[in-house]
Amino acid sequence: MILRPGTFLQDRYEILEQIGSGGMSYVYKALCHKLNRLVAIKILKEEFSSDGSFVSKFKMEAQAAARLSHPNIVNIYDVVDEDNLHYIVMELIEGITLKNYISKKGCLDVKEAIGVAVQVAQGIAAAHEQGIIHRDIKPQNIIIARDGKVKVADFGIARAASSQTLSATAVGSVHYISPEQARGGYSDVRSDVYSLGITMYEMVAGRVPFQGENTVTVALAHLETPITPPSYYNEDIPVGLENIILKCTEKKPEYRYGSMQEVVADLRHALVDPNGDFVQQNPQIDDSQTVIIGKPELEQIRSGRKVSQDAPSAPHGMRDKDQRRERRPERGENPKQTAARTKKEDSGEDINPKIEKLLTAAGILVAVIIVIVLVVVFAKVGGLFRSGSSKSQELTATESTEETLSEKSVKMPSVLGLTTELAEQKLKENGGLYMKTSDYVYSDTVAEGDIVSQDPSSGTVVDKYSAVYVVVSKGPEHVKIDLTNLGLEKMEAASAKTLLEEKKLVVKIEQKNSESIQNGYVISYSPTEAKEGDTVTITASSGPALTNPVTVPNLAGQSKELAAELLADVGLTEGSVSEAVSETVPKGMVISQSAAAGSQVESGSAVNLVISSGTAQQAKYKYLASIDKSYSLQNIIGPGSGSTQLTLKIQLRQNVNGRDEVRDLMAPVTLTGDQMLPVSFKNLEGAYGVTSGTVEIVNVETGEVINSYSITFVPVPQS
Structure with missing residues (x-):
């Protein structure tokens, strides 16, 4: 209920x-x-x-x-x-069944499929160690938990590996059932190996190998139909994993893995060597039955009478007795040796003389035929037969070869230069060959996605339904860049250089005068196409030809005031001044200038400056002070000294980090003894974090400090 x-x-x-x-x-x-x-x-x-x-x-x-x-x-x-x-x-496992997971993804990634298969095989191996065979391994009975752990569930038809298993009827899901279960035969650990192989097949191929309208059709397919390699449906399956699946799904149990531990070992090997040929195939055992000659047939041979095809069969009891006389193979003896020994022992020594003569005559006849054939062959090699018969024989041989090719093998077609889709279609049309990609390589001659090489090569005779390994082109390793689409002509040379270097090109800049292109901008470049590592030459404008050139001084690290004086000394003017945060250049000093130091510019040109606003922390606050004083020179020279002159300057002295720093506030100026020297500075900015300082009046000629004033600095937020 x-x-x-x-x-x-x-x-x-x-x-x-x-x-x-x-x-x-x-x-x-x-x-x-x-x-x-x-x-x-x-x-x-x-x-x-x-x-x-x-x-x-x-x-x-x-x-x-x-x-x-x-x-x-x-x-x-x-x-x-x-x-x-x-x-x-x-x-209770919170998660999803493997069946639903496959349905959602279509087919699993190879590494993901191997990871799931290893966990399932480990769980089944633990059951086998306890003598329990699951007998119903299928994706519906495998649960993937939310944490990625894979668990095997529903031992609904499990049986202890005992004598009960011998009589157990075939049960389980027909799409995953082993051939021995389908025929109601003995089931052991290798039956679970087969079902796991079908489950792995579905994980990587996205479908089960055998499908049919009813369960009987599918069960018969497990018994009789050869399995199609899963790579036929998914070309990304590596050789190692495919060989594992094919060994697991062998029709005969003795050809499969003998235990789940062997499966786990090969699956782990496939993770590190996916295309390796490491799967050990079991030797194909010749299990053909020994042919037994019954007593009536033996008597007829001894008497020299021909055995009639319509001769009545021996009584049922006698056949059973003869069957019981069948020889069993001795230790180290294969079934064919057993059959030969049995036949020799049963034949006896008293063969009918007529039969012996007949066999002797037959042997002589065969020897004569062989001699005739050899004579004909040597005669043909020596050129004795030069008639049209040789062409007839060649035609016959060709027809025979073509007949053999059409039945078992085909000539490998060429797929070089084709796209992977066309190559795969062409191979399928030629004997059901299926394509596997062994590598991807760069090529300057073969377009991306086309076939570079194939193995086996074209014209080689190969078995039908065999694999063809191809190498696919990834196109040129370094694709050429069309520089005309980058708009370099509208850029400054420095910006163009940065852009091209980001594309891993080597940039060389040359200067050239131009009456039409602004100074510093790109005039031209070459080549127009380039690939990684190539050199691109940019021709930059240096402006019109100079009529009165002057050399730009180096202003880096100088104060703004001193930079202005250095520019004026060579006939240049100070242009726009901006500030920028710098962790290396002290506050108030020049970081950069618009005209490079040492370059030639027209006299009277303006040079733009970038001044340091200090570190990022310093940029938040500045320390300011004010002073409004005047100093009479008569205090030094005395009255009536109007004709006496002094050259003075004003400077700021501060103790910064334990050492004195002096900065000029007023450039040197020459005054007479009857003049007043104004000492007036509003919003005087000092060193960051220093709250005190001294404003000094200095005699330039002697270096003597004539007078000084103590001032206090206070922090003010930057606007």
Whole structure:
């Protein structure tokens, strides 16, 4: 019966919601109030609860799974019989089934598929170590938790590896069932290996290998139809993983992996060497039956009589007796050796003389025929037969070769220069060949996405449905850049240089006078196309030809006042002045200038300056002070000294970080003894963080400080 939310089982498990339904049971999400944890409860359906065999099978599942404890197996907590309810309490996994995950993604990435397969194989291997075979491995029974952990669930048809397995009927999902399960035969660990192989096939190919209108068709396909390599549906599957899948899905169990540990080992190898040929294929065992000659046939041979095709069969009892006389292979002896020994022992020594003569004559006849053939061959080599017969023989041989090619193999077509889509289509049309990409390389001659080389090469005879490995072009390693689309002609030479260097080009700048192009801007460049590492030459304008050139002084590191004086000394003027934060240039000093130091410019030109506003912290505040004084020179010279002259300057002295720093506030000026020297400065800016200083009047000729005034600086936020 179906349980409603709120129902309590054993006064402990509260049913929250139904989360699934299987062939034999319902699955509910429940809360265990005793341990305060969420659990999953699988309850046997009502129609099976009264059937003793189903109940027994249900309990067998619980008993088998409850013995298992592994991170990749869903844990069983409790097995309960409560009135007519039979249920299992198990670990609740919040996540998605592998089947739904494949449906959403189409097919999994190779590394992701290997990671899932390794975890599943580890869980199944733990069950095998406990003597338990799952027998129903499929994506629906594999859960991917939200944390990425993969767990195997639903040991619904598991059986202990015992004599019971020998008589177990074929059960499980038909798309993943092993051939031995499909025919109702013996199932062991290799049956789970087969089902895991089909599951891996679906993960990477996005589909199961065998599909049909009904379960019988699919089951027969597992028994008889060769499996199509999964790379036929997904060319990105590496050789190593494909070989693992093909070995897992061999029709005969003895050709598969012998244990899940072997599968895990090869899967881990495939992660580090995806295209390696490391999968060990088991030798193909010759299991053909020994041919037994019955007693009636033996008597006819000894008497020299021909055995009739319509001769009545020996009585059933005699055939059974002869079958029991079949020889068994001795240690180290293969079935063919056994057949030869059996035939020799049964033939006896008393062969009929007529038969012996007949065999002797036949041997002589064969020898004569061989001699004749050899004579004909040597005669043909020596040129004895020069008639048209040789052409006839060549034609016959050609027809025979073509017939063989059409049945088993084909000549490899050329796919060089084709796109991958056209190449794949051409290969499929020529004997079902399928393409695998072995590498991608740069090519200056083959367009991106086209085939550079193939292996085997064209004209080689290959088996139908075999793989062809191709190398695909990635196009030129360094694509040429069309410089005409960058608008370099409208840029300053410095900006153009930066842009081209970002594209990993080498830039060389040359100067040239121009009456029409502004100084510093690009006049021309060459070449117009270039690729990474190439050199591009830019011709920059140096303005019109100079009539009165002067050399620009180096102003970097100088104060603004001194920079203005240096410019005036060579006949240049101070242009615009801007400020910028600098961690290296002291505040108030020149960071850069518009005209490079040492360059030639026209006399009277303006040079723009960028002054440091100090560090980022200094740019937030400035320390200001004010002074408004005047000083009479008569204090030094005395009255009546109007004809006496002195050259003076005013400077600011501050102690910054333990050392004196002196900055000129007024350039040297010559005054007479009857004049007043104004000492007036508003918003006088001092060193950052220093709150005191001294304004000094200095005699330039002697260096003597004539007078000084102490001032105080206060921090003021920058506007």
